[in-house]
Amino acid sequence: MNAVDILLDARRTNKPIADLPADLRPETVEEAYFIQDKLSWAYEAIGGWKVGASSADDTPMFAPMPAAWISCSGCEMRGRTHRYRGLEAEIAFQIGEDLPPRKTPYTREEVLAAVASCHPAIEVLETAFVDPMQIERLCMIADLQIHGGFVYGEAVPDWQRIDFSQEHVTMAVDGAVRVERTGSNTSGDLLRLLPFLANEGAARTGGLKRGDWITTGSWTGYTLASAGSVADVRFSTAGKVHLRFGAEGSALPD
Structure with a gap:
């Protein structure tokens, strides 16, 4: 088996692996992206992209988000493939017009003008690995950057007025606040x-x-939840979003 088949099998069967075999681990970002893209093909249509950076100076990393894993606020995340149940509070944007590749780079202003709406969001983390925080970073990137789902809240009016450096957020699980921060997006x-x-x-x-x-x-x-948990994210200006995980053993959606 190759790295793609191993990762896909681990995710689909809910039988996580400790790590990829040493001879199949990506050695460059390009190799990790190659595995990532081939893995995403198994989930058919792409509904968007997750992108982020670990600091204000770092080059961003990005991964495809399967369209089938995208839901609106209030959804129930069902199915046996939800095992890790990681949660991240995020700000998301929906693109309102095509931005095809071109020789002249798009300006920041052009790209922001193409944004149709801004939303509070929760990214759900899932993984082929028993503990993704204990493996090499390139292996984690190859595993769709441990993406497992995306839930968006209602559009935020006048989002261009938000000072994201001052935006406050809380993450609560089952009614208990787990994380509370201000201006904390790692990308700067x-x-x-x-x-x-x-x-x-x-x-x-x-x-x-x-x-x-x-x-x-x-x-x-990232915050870990359990089967049956309810997660609530509230931004001070950018709205709120919530989801529920199905009980252990709940059926996969049709």
């Missing part, structure tokens, strides 16, 4: 991620398309 200026994806990411994305969701990295680190 999260809006820089959108022109990066439109320009530097275009070779992989094929250009951003009308309707694509772009979620821009965690504000809260």
Whole structure:
């Protein structure tokens, strides 16, 4: 088996692996992205992209989000493939017009003008690995950057007026606040991620398309939930979003 088959099998059967075999581990970001893209094909249509950076100076990393894993606030995440149940509070954008690849880079202003709406969001983390925090970073990137779902809240009016450096967020699980932070997106200026994806990411994305969701990295680190847990995220200006995990053993959706 190759790395793609191993990761896909572990996710689909809910039988996580400790790590990829040493001879199948990606050695470069390009190799990790190659595995990532082939893995995403198994889930058919792409509904958008997750993008983020670990600091204000780091080059962003990005991964495809399968359309089948995208839901609106209030949904129940059912199925045996929800095992890890990681949660991250995020700010997401929906693209309102196509931004096809072109020789002249899009300006920040052009990309932001193409944004149709801004939303509070929760990224659900799932993984082929028993503990993704204990493996090499490139292996984690190859595993769809441990993406497992995306839930969006209602659009935020006048989002351009939000000072994201001052935005406050809380993450609660089962009514208990787990994380509370201000201006905590690790990318620094999260809006820089959108022109990066439109320009530097275009070779992989094929250009951003009308309707694509772009979620821009965690504000809260990751928080682990359990079967049956309810998660609530509240931003001070950017709204709220929540989800529920189905009870252990709940049926897979049709």
